Amino acid sequence: DIQMTQSPSLLSASVGDRVTLSCKASQNIYKYLNWYQQKLGEAPKLLIYYTNSLQTGIPSRFSGSGSGTDYTLTISSLQPEDVATYFCQQYNSWNTFGAGTKLELK
């Protein structure tokens, strides 16, 4: 089974900061990677699919990149409403989610 490791597990940043979240797969997943945002008490929300495609309605400050085993979600200018936990998901082989990165305001 493919394991997904997200880092850091907790990230504190200020409004306006550029924020980078990491997701590493245990083997090559050929860009078959999605990112979700989950706010407290809510269901996950799709942000990015196939590594770098922005889901409809998601602000352009969110972007994704990566290849092979290493992937990144970037928020170009952090907003208060971005406080949430972010999960990556690989779908190269079945589905596996990372453990999440909790993003909070400093």
Add this chain to the structure above:
Amino acid sequence: QVQLKESGPGLVQPSETLSLTCTVSGFSLTSYGVNWVRQPPGKGLEWMGTIWNDGSTDYNSALKSRLSISRDTSKSQVFLKMNSLQTEDTAIYLCAREAYYDDGTYRYFDYWGQGVMVTVSS
């Protein structure tokens, strides 16, 4: 609009069977797959299994021996049954629609239900 809603018992006894229903609207189960995902309190997401638009199923290998997913297309409902429940199965159980495009290049969970909390306890 697309909606998914989970329902089922909030409390299950250890060793018993969990039965949950996901009722969907705004799309057809013969056009999209539906997944079950669970989230233990304060923890991450675990994919449990998928029922595809053709009725075939895939399961997480760690749960396969205990899990069954089925559907009733006439009622727009997807069912989850999992037996031999233990305390570690306590979680929020969510169903999610899977979009599948370009021969599988693009696959993602685009709509989710709010989830149902299931506690396994005597």
